[in-house]
Amino acid sequence: MTAPSLNTTRSQELFHAAQALMPGGVSSPVRAFKSVGGQPIVFDRVKGPYAWDVDDNKYIDYIGSWGPAICGHAHPEVIGALQETIEKGTSFGAPCSLENTLAEMVIDAVPSVEMVRFVNSGTEACMAVLRLMRAYTGRDKVIKFEGCYHGHADMFLVKAGSGVATLGLPDSPGVPRSTTANTLTAPYNDLEAVKQLFAENPEAIAGVILEPIVGNAGFIQPEPGFLEGLRELTKEHGALLVFDEVMTGFRISYGGAQAHFGVTPDLTTMGKVIGGGLPVGAYGGRREIMEMVAPAGPMYQAGTLSGNPLAMTAGIKTLELLKQPGSYEKLTATTEKLVAGIKEAATAAGLPISAGSVSAMFGFFLCEGPVRNFEEAKATDAARFGKLHRAMLERGVYLAPSAFEAGFTSLAHSDTDIESTIQAFRESFAAVA
Numbered sequence: 001m002t003a004p005s006l007n008t009t010r011s012q013e014l015f016h017a018a019q020a021l022m023p024g025g026v027s028s029p030v031r032a033f034k035s036v037g038g039q040p041i042v043f044d045r046v047k048g049p050y051a052w053d054v055d056d057n058k059y060i061d062y063i064g065s066w067g068p069a070i071c072g073h074a075h076p077e078v079i080g081a082l083q084e085t086i087e088k089g090t091s092f093g094a095p096c097s098l099e100n101t102l103a104e105m106v107i108d109a110v111p112s113v114e115m116v117r118f119v120n121s122g123t124e125a126c127m128a129v130l131r132l133m134r135a136y137t138g139r140d141k142v143i144k145f146e147g148c149y150h151g152h153a154d155m156f157l158v159k160a161g162s163g164v165a166t167l168g169l170p171d172s173p174g175v176p177r178s179t180t181a182n183t184l185t186a187p188y189n190d191l192e193a194v195k196q197l198f199a200e201n202p203e204a205i206a207g208v209i210l211e212p213i214v215g216n217a218g219f220i221q222p223e224p225g226f227l228e229g230l231r232e233l234t235k236e237h238g239a240l241l242v243f244d245e246v247m248t249g250f251r252i253s254y255g256g257a258q259a260h261f262g263v264t265p266d267l268t269t270m271g272k273v274i275g276g277g278l279p280v281g282a283y284g285g286r287r288e289i290m291e292m293v294a295p296a297g298p299m300y301q302a303g304t305l306s307g308n309p310l311a312m313t314a315g316i317k318t319l320e321l322l323k324q325p326g327s328y329e330k331l332t333a334t335t336e337k338l339v340a341g342i343k344e345a346a347t348a349a350g351l352p353i354s355a356g357s358v359s360a361m362f363g364f365f366l367c368e369g370p371v372r373n374f375e376e377a378k379a380t381d382a383a384r385f386g387k388l389h390r391a392m393l394e395r396g397v398y399l400a401p402s403a404f405e406a407g408f409t410s411l412a413h414s415d416t417d418i419e420s421t422i423q424a425f426r427e428s429f430a431a432v433a
């Protein structure tokens, strides 16, 4: 079945104008569709599992603003709570009770978190947690994994995932060697490589930071024993274990990936879901470590809009909705049905596929698989993925515009939405086979 041609006249006009105003015409690189070709779709509005572009085309959205929209876009209870809060102002720059409320919810939910600091993005959270790792241990080196993305702070732009991988950037100009000299990397799922780094850098490694489930090199799950092995190795070497749960936090379970896998890190970064679509980030962990953060301790970190009442309100309401009984069972059932359909559709078209999901996070690679690390992810057929992305867009399904991202479902995606999506995959895989 050939796809109806998509009228994107207004999107093209707006994107053309945007390119003269903002680098690449976007506020974040992955949105530019560079790796999938074609022009980005300019959104007009979102609601539940749907997005409409400025030409009034409707899409079933599997990005959900890259994670925050886990209860569905513009959830009426989130909007209602924001309308109430906004009457009292948008930003105080002073303590407010809403920070206490969200902090209590995060501490109550996330096993590693005894104390938390709010910031304004996942990047800020990861920057601060790196400084804290170094402040607490007095050591400078840190281990990250190839393909993991921890925001765009200098010291993390080494073999990073997400937009860095999408654009094939060899790391980034403007990052001095001196900054990344202390960033050591290892292949994901490779405990031996981490052991080797500890052996080569005795007493010098502050800690290990990773995505407990990778969503920035495509979707890559930890192999059994990997997370547990890192927990033991870091303890053995007096180093800290840090889970970057900016993407997995409150998505994999109410306690995040750490609760799902039963491995408790020393520190955790969060973002996305805990802001319910408003700018937010957070880092938290053991009290004795967090009490090093100013003004309780000497490690400095600050932010004008940190803990602002609007982000706190959207976060509180989002977590309240997620905490309701059955939420994660529903998210898991929806996502597993989708992934089963994707696999069946690809196989029917004679295409190799490696697909998986955990709760409301999923992904697939157009290759035999399994994909255990970034090198293997890069072997996937990214060119064919670009054609697939376009074919799905023409059939009203909005997937991440990169083979190096994950997919996100929400409580708002219905069985009908999933069935329509699977049908679109059937037609699109046939079209690109």
Ligand code: KE4
Pocket: 028, 029, 030, 031, 066, 120, 121, 122, 123, 124, 126, 149, 150, 151, 152, 162, 163, 211, 215, 216, 244, 245, 246, 247, 271, 272, 281, 405
């Ligand atoms: P932000 O600074 O974008 O809020 O968070 C950075 C970050 C940190 N850690 C993890 C695990 C993340 O996934 C992210 C951001 N994720 C990307 C999507 N892969 C955000 C999308 C974008 O860059 O536009």
